Amino acid sequence: LNRNLAAQPTTIFTIMSELARQHDAINLGQGFPDTEGPQDMVRVAADALLDNRNQYAPLTGLPELRQAVADASLRFQGITVSPDSEVVVTSGATEALAAAFLALIEPGDEVVLMEPLYDTYLPVIRQLGGIPRLVRLEAPDWALPLKALEDAFSSRTKAIVLNSPMNPTGKVFSTEELDFIASLVRRHDTYAICDEVYEHLAFGAPHVSLMTRDGMRDRCLRIGSAGKSFSLTGWKVGYVTAAPALTAVVSKAHQNLVFATPPNLQRAVAFGLNKDSAYFTELARDMDKKRLILSSGLERAGFRVLPCQGSYFVMADITPFTQDGPQSGMDDVAFSRLLTQQARVTTIPASAFYDPNGQTPPPRNLIRFAFCKREEVLLEAVARIEAWK
Ligand code: PMP
Ligand code: GLN
Numbered sequence: 001l002n003r004n005l006a007a008q009p010t011t012i013f014t015i016m017s018e019l020a021r022q023h024d025a026i027n028l029g030q031g032f033p034d035t036e037g038p039q040d041m042v043r044v045a046a047d048a049l050l051d052n053r054n055q056y057a058p059l060t061g062l063p064e065l066r067q068a069v070a071d072a073s074l075r076f077q078g079i080t081v082s083p084d085s086e087v088v089v090t091s092g093a094t095e096a097l098a099a100a101f102l103a104l105i106e107p108g109d110e111v112v113l114m115e116p117l118y119d120t121y122l123p124v125i126r127q128l129g130g131i132p133r134l135v136r137l138e139a140p141d142w143a144l145p146l147k148a149l150e151d152a153f154s155s156r157t158k159a160i161v162l163n164s165p166m167n168p169t170g171k172v173f174s175t176e177e178l179d180f181i182a183s184l185v186r187r188h189d190t191y192a193i194c195d196e197v198y199e200h201l202a203f204g205a206p207h208v209s210l211m212t213r214d215g216m217r218d219r220c221l222r223i224g225s226a227g228k229s230f231s232l233t234g235w236k237v238g239y240v241t242a243a244p245a246l247t248a249v250v251s252k253a254h255q256n257l258v259f260a261t262p263p264n265l266q267r268a269v270a271f272g273l274n275k276d277s278a279y280f281t282e283l284a285r286d287m288d289k290k291r292l293i294l295s296s297g298l299e300r301a302g303f304r305v306l307p308c309q310g311s312y313f314v315m316a317d318i319t320p321f322t323q324d325g326p327q328s329g330m331d332d333v334a335f336s337r338l339l340t341q342q343a344r345v346t347t348i349p350a351s352a353f354y355d356p357n358g359q360t361p362p363p364r365n366l367i368r369f370a371f372c373k374r375e376e377v378l379l380e381a382v383a384r385i386e387a388w389k
Contacts, residue, residue, distance in 0.1 A: 008123055012352035019337065020346035026373075026381045028294075029336075029346040031167070031312040033372040037232035038279070041268045045235075048264035057263035060251055061089025061239070065266045068273035069224070069239045075277070076199070077209045079217070085244040088251050089266060091258045092236035093197045093225035098124050099253035100193045100221045100240060105130040109158035112149070116353035116362075118167050118195065130158070134355055139315065139366060140306045142171040146180060153184050159191040160184070162210055165198035165310025168353050168368040172202045172309040175213075182213035191246075192216065197225035197238075200280045202310040203288040211241075218243035221250065226269040228312075229283070231372070237261055237269045287312070287371070290378060294371040297382030302389055312372040315350060319365050321389070331364040339367075343388035345381045 016029035036042065060066065066083040073079045081087060090096040097120060105111065107129030113121055115136045125132055133152040135145060153160075162181060164173040173181075185192050192210050199207050211220040221242040227233035240250050295305045295314055304317035322330045327338065332349035340346045347367040354362035371378060 002127075004127060005123075009356075011119055012348055013119075016336065016340070016346050016348055019340050023340050023344055023346075025340045025344040025346045026377060026384065027346045028369045028371070028373065028378075028381055029348045031370040031372060032233040033231040034374055034377060035231065037230045037235075038272060038275075041230060041232070041272045044271045045264045045268035048267040053263045053267060055263070057089075057260040057266055059255055059260055060247070061087065061261065062263055062266040062270065065089055065239075065270040065273075068270040069241060072273045073222075073241055076280075077212055079209065079211055079222075079241075081241050082244070086241055086247055088240045088247050088254055089261050090238040090240060090254055091261045092227060093195065093223050093238040094120055094236070095254070095258055096223040096225075096238040096240045096250075097121065097193070097195065099250045099257060100223065101125055101128055101130070102253035102257075103221075103246065103249040104159050104191055104193070106158075108156065110154060110156040112152045112157060112160040114144075114149075114162070114166075115355065115358075116168055116350060117161075118163060119352065121161055122355055131156075132355065133157070134358065136360070137169065137171070139169075139317070139363065142166070142169045144173070144177045144180065149181070150184060153188045153190070155188070157188050157190045159193055161193045161195065163195040164210075165196075165202050165207055167198065167311050168313050168348070168350060169315060170306070170308030170311050170313055172205060172207060173210075174205070175208055178208060178210050178213050181210060182216050185219055186215045190219070192220045194220050194222045196222055197228045198311040199224060200229045200283055201287050201312065203284060203291065204309045207310065218245075221246055226265075226272065229280075230269070230272045231283075235265050235269070237265050290371045290373065290375065293375055294369060294378045294382070297379065298369065298385075301382055301385045306366075312370050313368050314371060315366050315368055316347075317365055318367055322365070332367050336367055339385070339388075343384045345384050 013030040020027040066087040070081040070083040073081045105128040226237040306315040308314040336349040350366035351362040
């Protein structure tokens with residue numbers, strides 16, 4: 001057995017979703033919408049199934065989806081992309097990330113990442129013999145620590161991972177921050193893996209890709225997810241956009257991991273990406289409304305809610321509950337469990353988004369709520385917490 005992999009704990013999303021089921025709790029932990037995605041897309045997928053679209057798709061993706069990804073890159077980010085040589089369709093952003101790491105990392109290579117971080121990055125990097133260099137962003141505003149980031153780069157740096165809009169903080173990186181990151185990537189002649197799965201879920205300033213910044217066009221591997229852009233998380237369709245020299249190697253990784261992604265879903269995602277801009281504006285507007293409903297409800301219930309500019313998630317400080325009284329001294333993990341068991345509302349303890357082998361202990365006062373749920377569900381969750389506290 002591979003001892004590192006065997007020792008890896010089950011993901012917090014599965015643990016908390018299972019606990020939610022056991023206690024019949026409202027699941028604001030794992031980030032998935034509780035409504036169906038666009039029905040016209042579902043119909044295109046169903047029609048494609050019945051239209052004998054059931055054999056292997058081309059390795060790098062259906063031409064119509066690669067064209068749609070390229071068109072969307074130009075429409076939303078002003079980036080011109082060749083659909084033939086610069087797009088690889090993957091089975092979700094999860095596979096895209098793994099393929100990007102496989103494409104870049106050799107043993108001993110350093111990878112710069114920002115904590116708190118999404119939970120698949122570190123295990124895959126370490127499996128490949130990569131060495132993570134972690135830079136911590138601090139609550140409540142998660143500002144980029146310029147000096148620490150600069151110090152994390154070295155002659156051994158192969159890449160930086162940038163997740164914007166960011167899970168779990170809800171931070172959307174500013175163009176000034178992107179330019180600073182770009183300057184380091186240029187100076188150290190490295191790559192950037194850009195996890196942009198929440199690209200259409202920015203609520204204030206629009207999301208800007210690092211790929212648009214000076215000198216970044218051919219250094220970035222930009223990753224998107226149809227799951228997030230169309231509220232179809234179960235479909236697991238993602239895409240990587242990068243220069244031909246990079247996609248050539250990402251394709252080799254994809255060839256060994258999955259080889260090809262279901263063609264009927266690819267056809268439907270192509271249809272979705274070609275929707276007019278009103279769809280994408282409405283998606284963000286609708287999600288922002290949900291964010292406001294949950295954030296204001298949580299404030300009323302006694303949490304200190306952190307600012308959020310994008311993604312499905314908002315962070316809340318539990319200190320008002322844990323400084324005295326029955327939850328006195330509880331950490332985020334114990335508090336999340338208690339909230340599921342007693343209030344029947346499930347969240348994710350934010351310490352799960354920090355390196356388990358890290359030197360500095362993670363903050364223990366933050367929990368993450370997903371707001372990608374129907375309004376009545378969000379209001380019921382708040383009502384349950386108010387009745388419990
Ligand atoms: N990156 C981030 C930051 C995410 O939150 C997620 C969540 N699902 C993924 C990647 C994986 O996306 P997918 O479901 O398309 O694999
Ligand atoms: N991205 C989702 C989240 O952060 C979870 C996806 C998963 O369960 N792997 O909640």
